[in-house]
Amino acid sequence: MCGLLLLGLTALPCLGQETDTTPQVRPEHPRLLLTSLRLQRLQELSLARSEQWRRLLSWALEPARRSAQAPDGPGLALCALVLRQKDPELSKQLAQLAVRCALNGARTGKAQSVSGHGRTGQNSLGDEPQLLRAAPLVQQVALTLDWAWPAFTPEERQRVSDWLTAQAKIFSKQGLGCFDSESAAALSITALAGLAAFGSNPAAADLVNQAWQQRYRAHLRPCLLQRGQGGGWFEGDTPGARAGLDLLLFAAAFHSATGLDPTDKVTWFDDRLSYLLFHLLPGLATAQRRSYRRTAPGGDAMLPPEMAAELVRMQMLALMALRPDDPASGAARALLLDPSTPGLLYGHNYVYDFLWVDPSAPTAPLATAPLSHLAQAVGRAVLRSDWSERATWLGFSCGPHFALRQHLDAGDLLIFRGSFLLPPGGGYDGPRTSHALNYAIRSVAANTLLIHDPKEYSWYDLRAGRQPRGAYSNDGGQRAWALFGPNGQLTQSAPWTASGLDSGPAPWSKLGPIYNVAQIEALEDQPRYAYLRGRATAAYDGSTHKVKRLVRHVFLLRSNGPDDAEAAEAVVVADDLVLARPGLSVRFALHFPQQPSSQRPLSKLAPGRWQGPASPLVLAAGEARLNVVPIRPADSRLEIMGGPGAASWVDGRNYPSQAPASNSAPWRAEFVAASPASPKLPLLHVLLPADQNAPPPPAISPLNSKDEDTVGVVIKDPSWPRVLVLRLGPPSVATPIIYGYPAGYTRHLVAGLLPETEYQVQVEPERIIISPGKGIKSSRAGLLAFRVGPPPKPAPPPAPIPVPPPGGRSRGQAR
Secondary structure (H helix, E strand, O other): OHHHHHHOOOOOOOOOOOOOOOOOOOOOOOOOOOOOHHHHHHHHHOOOHHHHHHHHHHHHOHHHHHHHOOOHHHHHHHHHOOOOOOHHHHHHHHHHHHHHHHHHHOOOOOOOOOOOOOOOOOOOOEEEEOHHHHHHHHHHHHHHHHHHHHHHHHHHHHHHHHHHHHHHHHHOOOOOOOOOOOHHHHHHHHHHHHHHOOOOOOOOOHHHHHHEEEEEEEHHHHHHHHHHOOOOOOOOOOHHHHHHHHHHHHHHHHHHHHHOOOOOOOOHHHHHHHHHHEEOOOOOEOOOOEOOOOOOOOOOOOOOOOHHHHHHHHHHHHHHHHOOOOHHHHHHHHHHOOOOOOOOOOOHHHHHHHOOOOOOOOOOOOHHHHOEEEEOOOEEEEOOOOOOOOOOOOEEEEEOOOOOOOOOOOOOEEEEEEEEOOOOOOOOOOOOOHHHHHHHOOOOOOOOOEEEOOOOOOOOOOOEEEEEEEOOOOOOOOOOOEEOOOOOEEEEEOOOOEEOOOOOOOEHHHHHHHHOOEEEEEEOOOOOOEEEEEHHHHHHOOOOOEEEEEEEEEEEOOOOOOOOOOOOEEEEEEEEEEOOOOOEEEHHHHHHHHOOEHHHHHOEEEOOOEEEEEEEEEEEEOHHHHEEEEEEEOOOOEEEEEOOOOEEEOOOOOOOOOOOOOOOOOEEEEEEEEEOOOOEEOOEEEEEEEEEOOOOOOOOEEEOOOOOOEEEEEEEOOOOOOOEEOOOOOOOOOOOOOEEEEOEEEEEEOOOOOOOOEEEEOOOOOEEHHHHHOOOEOOOOEEEEEOOOOOOOOOOOOOOOOOOOOOOOOOOOOO
């Protein structure tokens, strides 16, 4: 059964999904993204003067369109198609303009580089492969040729068709993997060039078959099928903004032109809309004098934020149109089509609003939408407090490595409330600059742990090929893509981008011990709390094998609720860390957009650097604040660095980004554990995001337990204090969990238990004992949640029973 409904209206017949299927291209035009039924529906929407049509037509009639820029071609061509019967003269004029756009895009019609074409509508930062710059232009010219086909002369059609096929040939040996943006771009170029030029250029049929059989079926589809659960893109969210659109344009064009459904039974397409929905940040931003919804960053920031958001919105529109029955469609429509964000930002993209938005499609109330999403295959998760514009958004990364544009950031935590309270560190000034290789792509620029061993060197290859020992900074972070022997010698290495799932010289499946450095093991979401558990032990297994165990537990304790309307929102981060040997420097690193203030005074070490005993921090950012409370170790110290000269400080020096790039999180705080005598070093920190005008945060104290393997915190909310407990180490039934708790009403959340196992909870006046036995069953994530009330008041002593005096009646006894 075909899983893709073409633009929500009709399904073309499936020709089968077997590997040896030869695509059969429809001879008529238009055939890219459009069918006759869809065109008829668009004409109906134009007669009804839908908002999307009015915006597109107004843009098409602006004098600026006379310059005939290539990105404007699809919008002008679609307007001409829609107006063909209603206003033939205007339709003709717009079609002629569209032809000029395509000819300007194709220039001479010879095989040539696309560099120098100027505006493509998807500008990027820094240097990037020519292939990625080519894809938007080829897509624009191909759509314009297809949609304005009758307006081209035979010579013009041939000229543009030849240029399209020549561009596909230029990149025929590139993008033959599956984990990188180049592979998605090359697929889109090959498919759209071949489909648009089919029937005009003899090479087009080979391109169509190459796109389907070689690029998609043999390379990309296996990765999307087997590593696509959750819908995340392998390189990260910012590169995925463009790569995802390339894949969707390929899928939609191939289905409309051939009837083949590239999305059928492919998990990445199934989950992509939900993934994108959860990676929209709460609230609005402004660009091009219009409001838009920001999207979470991740990986190399190779696109400006507003452009990444634009491409994500286009992806979501395409998915809602292609898969109208997707469970996330209703909530996505409610969020994207809200009057505050009526459309895309850039005029040449208005065509996709008109093409893909169905004003009559149903929405779903955001109040009933889930509050968490897990993309386990790539190791990314999102938790939300709610779906309001002032919600707290929490992102967590802890997954394997696939491609160059990823960073060494296992365990990374992001917090957003109105603006980023806990953003990623570093700026993007290119993929291989000194700033990138020594700071921005390293663990030191993530909100994670740094474990410094001066003898370690695990970074021989940082995107620039193997370099001598000492070429890069020792940030105390996670290793690059190599394995090391017992004496620190490099025994095996892998490139920064795997060649494919099972194919090529560096297949991901065969290099799992190198690439599979981290994973999210559990996500549990309940109305009052959410829980994440990520394992990153292998990420720190470098040349000195410094870590035996590192599991990060993240708890989002939501505010309010039926028990206590004054309960504060809290994020508790517990790191279950076992070092390979004592004496290593362990740092809990956090990045901030502005300088945080410490509750206790700090000593100035140098310009931009301070240190002192660990104490709570507070950050004020916009209308929100973030309080940071260190709990364990109790004897840690605090270091703060940032500002001019120290914004990218690592290993004794600063690595500033090159202008015009800048570090959006120029301040870093590190809670540094004192050199432990024992390899076991659990760390516990509480982060409290809130509005600036919210009441002061509640008092927080460490859990009272004599067991070194039981840690936690008590958040002293006004009515129902919350007690969070974590049993360290692998779940076991060997010893009971025993801890103290405050008197009165309390809510308890206990983690680190065996999953789906019954536990007996014994409540005593001053302590709680949890041991295996008949009682409460733990969740699949190994959690117990329960409430404890004050002990009942002792019953009053019974009234004395009167005893009659001997030989007579008691006083008051009835006669």
